[in-house]
Amino acid sequence: MIRVILPPHLQTLAGVGREVAITVASPATQGTVLDAIETTYPMLRGTIRDAATQRRRPLVRFFACEQDLSHDPPDAPLPEAVAAGREPFLIVGAMAGG
Amino acid sequence: MSGVRVLVGTRKGAFVLTSDERRAQWDVSGPHFAGWEMYHLKGSPVDPNRLYASQTSGWFGQTMQRSDDGGVTWTPVGNQFAYDGDPGTHQWYDGTQHPWEFARVWHLEPSPTDPDTVYAGVEDAALFRSTDAGQTWHELAALRDVSGHLWQPGAGGLCLHTIILDPADPGRIVVAISAAGAFRTDDGGTTWRPANRGLRSEYELPDPNADVGHCVHSIAMHPSRPNVLFMQKHWDVMRSDDAGDSWHEISGNLPSDFGFPIVVHAHEPDTVYVVPIKSDSEHFPPEGKLRVYRSRSGGNEWEALTNGLPQRDCYVNVLRDAMAVDRLDSCGVYVGTTGGQVYASADAGDTWLPIVRDLPAVLSVEVQTLS
Numbered sequence: 001m002i003r004v005i006l007p008p009h010l011q012t013l014a015g016v017g018r019e020v021a022i023t024v025a026s027p028a029t030q031g032t033v034l035d036a037i038e039t040t041y042p043m044l045r046g047t048i049r050d051a052a053t054q055r056r057r058p059l060v061r062f063f064a065c066e067q068d069l070s071h072d073p074p075d076a077p078l079p080e081a082v083a084a085g086r087e088p089f090l091i092v093g094a095m096a097g098g
Numbered sequence: 099m100s101g102v103r104v105l106v107g108t109r110k111g112a113f114v115l116t117s118d119e120r121r122a123q124w125d126v127s128g129p130h131f132a133g134w135e136m137y138h139l140k141g142s143p144v145d146p147n148r149l150y151a152s153q154t155s156g157w158f159g160q161t162m163q164r165s166d167d168g169g170v171t172w173t174p175v176g177n178q179f180a181y182d183g184d185p186g187t188h189q190w191y192d193g194t195q196h197p198w199e200f201a202r203v204w205h206l207e208p209s210p211t212d213p214d215t216v217y218a219g220v221e222d223a224a225l226f227r228s229t230d231a232g233q234t235w236h237e238l239a240a241l242r243d244v245s246g247h248l249w250q251p252g253a254g255g256l257c258l259h260t261i262i263l264d265p266a267d268p269g270r271i272v273v274a275i276s277a278a279g280a281f282r283t284d285d286g287g288t289t290w291r292p293a294n295r296g297l298r299s300e301y302e303l304p305d306p307n308a309d310v311g312h313c314v315h316s317i318a319m320h321p322s323r324p325n326v327l328f329m330q331k332h333w334d335v336m337r338s339d340d341a342g343d344s345w346h347e348i349s350g351n352l353p354s355d356f357g358f359p360i361v362v363h364a365h366e367p368d369t370v371y372v373v374p375i376k377s378d379s380e381h382f383p384p385e386g387k388l389r390v391y392r393s394r395s396g397g398n399e400w401e402a403l404t405n406g407l408p409q410r411d412c413y414v415n416v417l418r419d420a421m422a423v424d425r426l427d428s429c430g431v432y433v434g435t436t437g438g439q440v441y442a443s444a445d446a447g448d449t450w451l452p453i454v455r456d457l458p459a460v461l462s463v464e465v466q467t468l469s
Contacts, residue, residue, distance in 0.1 A: 043174035047158040059157040
């Protein structure tokens with residue numbers, strides 16, 4: 001089980017709380033986690049990554065285990081602590097102030 | 099008892115304002131979709147409980163919402179706007195060709211006959227249609243065959259912002275695109291042609307009379323007279339008496355003929371409203387006075403409507419979709435500003451009152467007349 005923390009706007013859109021749990025096959029990757037999120041919550045398709053290109057939206061970030069995983073390839077395995085459910089995978093709206 | 103429901107889209111959420119036919123006391127509900135940019139909300143003319151909304155965010159992209167109970171509850175619907183086939187390219191700011199890329203939905207136009215059919219005007223400019231209440235969207239791609247490679251985004255983006263559905267002829271649609279112009283189909287979108295003859299853009303285009311490239315800001319039509327169209331262009335207020343085949347200027351005595359919205363009175367097809375803005379570089383009312391101008395003669399002769407509107411130190415803008423009319427016996431007129439005010443007139447513009455004063459910047463105002 002993977003724990004995923006969603007940003008507030010996407011919690012509202014999906015009608016869920018801060019954290020959701022999903023199950024993916026091993027090895028868990030960004031791609032398989034996002035596939036599972038979009039399958040479980042279809043209203044989130046296109047909000048985290050572009051629906052056509054599957055690229056991360058520019059102002060969305062992926063954090064886990066105090067690391068920025070945003071620039072990792074989508075098929076790179078997630079940290080073992082995330083795959084084991086000890087640490088959450090965070091989907092974050094990027095800081096974009098001025 | 100009759101009444102009105104005003105749908106207000108803002109930079110940070112949507113608001114639903116309701117009143118009875120007197121339009122003196124208002125109930126304000128919202129923010130709906132708090133924190134999201136709500137470019138446009140519009141109700142079905144045949145089912146007033148069916149509403150569609152464009153919800154967008156710089157972070158999370160485009161989402162679409164539908165309500166089946168007049169805006170009390172909402173359901174996310176389809177948000178996939180895939181250009182038909184190879185999307186092709188349009189002109190970029192530096193003169194090179196740039197791939198068509200979907201950014202957001204600017205305008206929604208529900209069908210006058212079918213509550214499940216709705217059109218969406220998007221950026222980068224294209225027209226989409228849904229016939230399943232917003233679940234899936236399909237492009238009417240032939241529009242972009244009309245010199246689409248020459249279209250170049252204006253300051254606000256390459257957006258399709260105006261969709262006019264002819265109530266007497268289901269095959270006829272007129273659309274307008276910023277910095278591209280007006281276009282018309284007579285066969286339901288199979289073929290399109292430019293509808294810009296008579297427009298002159300002396301300081302914006304190298305050929306002032308070009309077929310495409312004119313910065314049309316908004317077009318309005320009275321349903322009883324679909325061949326007559328009124329246009330607020332970047333500069334110039336224009337009129338067509340032949341459904342866009344040709345245009346002539348009706349700016350007349352306006353203090354400035356720059357502006358964004360234009361609407362037609364619900365019961366008087368020759369009564370037209372505009373909101374003059376000082377210039378393309380100074381997006382606020384001339385002299386700091388917010389004045390709606392009304393022509394009762396189909397253009398050229400305009401009178402300033404000021405009673406109840408701020409007449410000093412007012413430097414707001416009124417965006418292209420932020421003016422609307424209701425269809426009550428005494429036609430109501432509604433104006434939303436980038437300062438967050440929504441002004442309403444229950445007497446066709448003679449007197450105005452603010453319904454709300456402190457919303458986020460208003461992007462759009464639509465009105466439903468309820469019986």
